[in-house]
């Protein structure tokens with residue numbers, strides 16, 4: 866059974882072992898799935914946890930949380946997926962209202 870990408874809803878999720886996250890200059894490699902169409906990466910939960918544990922030991926976690934993600938494109942605009950660990954830590958339900966502001970090259974998303 867092939868999984869359809871929840872981001873672009875066109876591609877299939879293909880297992881991969883080279884999802885790279887960079888945290889404070891440390892590079893972590895995770896296994897997961899990558900969309901064959903838009904390239905969005907979905908690290909396996911256990912691998913995300915492993916990276917978080919490793920990062921904590923290195924003292925580069927939890928603040929600031931910084932993961933590298935690719936933006937993806939949908940019919941109506943550009944999508945940024947919130948990494949699962951941030952979602953969990955902030956108990957996001959996916960229905961929150963947010964304020965988005967631009968500060969130089971940074972985009973700040975503030976949960977209201």
Ligand SMILES: [Zn+2]
Nearest residue numbers: 870873900903
């Ligand atoms: Zn996709």
